[in-house]
Amino acid sequence: MPPPSLAAADDAVLAAATPWQPVALPYARERRTPSATPGDGTPPQVWWLRMQVPADALAPTPQGPRLYIPRWHTLGNAAVYVDGRLAWQSRGSQVLVSFNQPVWLDLGGDVRPGQPLTVHVRMAGAQDAGGALSSLWAGPAESLRASWRLRSLLQTDLLAYVRGANLVLGVLALAVWLARRRQGETGYLLFFLMSLSHVFATSFFLVDAEGFGLDDGWFAWLTLAGSLGASACAFLLLCRIQRQRYPRVARALLLYITIAALALLPVWSPPHGAMLPLLRLVQIPAALPLLGAAVVGAWRLRTWPQVLLAAMMLLLFPLWLHDLAMQSFRLSVEHIYATPYLYVGVIAMFLVSAFLRYQEAAHEAAQAHAVLAQRLAAQERELGLAHERLRAAEREQTLMHERQRLMREMHDGVGSSLMSALRLVQHGQAPVDVAQVLKECIDDLKISIDSLEPVDADLLALLAGLRFRLEQRLGEAGIALHWRTSDVPLLPWLDAQSALHVLRILQEVLTNIIKHSGATAITVGTGVQDSGVCVRVHDNGRPFAPPDAPPPGRRGLGNVRARAQALGGRCAWEPGAHGTAFVLWLPQHAPGRGTPATG
Structure with missing residues (x-):
């Protein structure tokens, strides 16, 4: 733990004989694989940086003066002393420190009119772990706030927002998969797992002063497992989007990830805090199949989302090397870690590819619907013609039945009466009133005709x-x-x-x-x-x-x-x-x- 004041330090930081040498900020000490880790009882390696803040930078303003440090990083802790008093210190884990959180320190209580301030920065870490400190800015809050806000946005806030958005999309994809899992829509489940893995993989960059309350070794393992899982899910999802299958590659990838995750469990592996940069090398074999599938898909499909996705995957490796160099303090600590944002771009390209695939499926469904509509219209026309033919046949049959009925009625009614009267007259069997018979026949005929009149x-x-x-x-x-x-x-x-x-x-x-x-x-x-x-x-x-x-x-x-x-x-x-x-x-x-x- 840092001492409460410079006077209480046991390394003679205030002694006149202590040698100081000028350095330019940002300043870094190269990182090597340390022989010890914080908390194992080994004394930390401490180095100090001292600077003077001129009095004109501390002039009174409505919001007061501030000290702004964009980034610091060491495998231990850091502290800031103002005129010998401890003004700020890192808290929580000494391995997964809040290196990505900019320091924003209010100097208003330490300012004496017309007097400069002396600022000491104490960097304590494991032996050979190295460390880095960015530029320090002191001045009115009004002039420094914009830079601090932008740095906070790029280093933590924007990444947290995007990670939350990816997780929300993943949860929605999970809900869709739960509703359609019987239709074999495993792509939605893969997208959810990829989003969840991305959350764990980027947690390393979002550690704050309070930490996550998790053991350093297990937290480092979760970030590594998340990165490996994101690569595997992205590969399987890309194969589904491109409608390609690489069964041997998929089995080899899953086997490698399983072996790597088990081998690096904190139960038996070396302390992760001592070799965090080296652990990132494990991600390379897991990312190679995804890169290959993206390049092959871009060459075969020739669509702009696939080409852009392949370009991002090709860009992933130099950016990944850039971030690894930053973690090893071989590049300026003021750079921005790019890998998390490239992951965001990859996920966005997956969304675009899935959307275009959905549009293609919707277009195919619309074409199928149009074909079915044409077939249905043709069948309706055929049914209409058949119905007209049936109605014509029914009319013909009705007319035939009506003719038969009238013929039967005339035969049984009028015809029978006429034939009976004719036989009687011809044979003289009985006196016949022929006029009366004819009247009855006419009445029969009229009644038959009247029956045809509509009576509603x-x-x-x-x-x-x-x-x-x-x-x-x-x-x-x-x-x-x-x-x-x-x-x-x-x-x-x-x-x-x-x-x-x-x-x-x-x-x-x-x-x-x-x-x-x-x-x-x-x-x-x-x-x-x-x-x-x-x-x-x-x-x-x-x-x-x-x-x-x-x-x-x-x-x-x-x-x-x-x-x-x-x-x-x-x-x-x-x-x-x-x-x-x-x-x-x-x-x-x-x-x-x-x-x-x-x-």
Whole structure:
């Protein structure tokens, strides 16, 4: 530990006989592999630097005078004395010291108006460990603050910011990998591991006065393992981005890293503090495969991110040698360690390459989507043509069925009546009212035609057409027709075929009344009953109860029942004291269809 004052020092720093020699700052003592490390009981090697701060540099200002030291480095500790009093000292580890943190010392309490200040810097380190001290600046805070801020930014702050940003990106990549690990997206995991390794590898440059609370040997091993792990992850990730595989190289790299990490464990390896610069040589074999993959990828792909990445990897080695020379105090201590920032550039190029790879994949996906859209459009056109052909076939089939139905109705209705009348007339078997037969045939034909007229599911419109057709015939037969209809719901199922069934049922009932009942009045009414619609036809003729089985040659009543069943409805005759009521009940929705009898 440094003495609390120069007077308390045991090395005669204040003695008049102590030899001093002028040196120019920055000043360095060459580093050799030390024979001892701080804390092992061996006396440290101490050397002093003395300088005078002129009084004009200490003139009063609003913020006061400051002493600014950009960087110092030794394998031990450092202390600053102002007029013999201890004003600042390094703390924490004596191996992983805060060499990258600029010293910013307030001199306001030591200034005497018009008097200069004497500043001593004590550098204590292991034997042959060497050391270095940058230039010292003394003066108003207003004039030195910008240089101190810039030096702090370049040496520690910017590196900490970038390291934090890389770690955040790595955590995001880890989250993406966790969400897509079943799709084999290991590139995201490799990027996370590379970012995490970079955090450990650059921690050596961010040690502050308080340290990290970790043993020096284990901390040095973590930084070395982080650097080796970053190289391995970067190599594997670059292979995935370039879509190249080097299985033998990858296995050899992982084997080397494993052996090196195990061999350098602080449990059995020499003290790391004594050979920190030499440990950096272990990183060279781990970086060579990454350099080779970057150069081969740049030559093969010829894209600017790959070329720039290869250039950075080629630049890594001279910059790495530059930093190694700085650690060995062979270069000015005022230089900036460049390797951490080159790592940042490498990670940035990985991000750019991954982004371009993502763009390429997105472009391929867009092209595939366009091809699929074209195929889908072609299939839609084919389906449209097939649908049109199907609709045309359905129309043809509907027309064919309608023709067959009309032909069947005309054959069974008009044709049958005409043929029966013709046979009777030809054979003179019975007196025939030919005019009456022809009227019935015409009524049958008109009813068949009326069934083709659209009624829009309106039963009352259908009955109105029947009334128009039969009212004159009923009047000629001396029968009065009374209409007592009321509003009924629409019947969605009432198409042409169903309409013909309804008309045929009512035609048969009215014809039977005319021929057999002797009625003088008929009343037709409608109503709603049992979730359906009913049509009621009442005559004042002789009461009529239909037999259970129709007599031979008389199929009219059977046809009425069959047509009602085909409509999903039912019919009944209700004889009474003043005539007979025929009731036809029809469902309101989707009747079950049967096959009606004809005749």
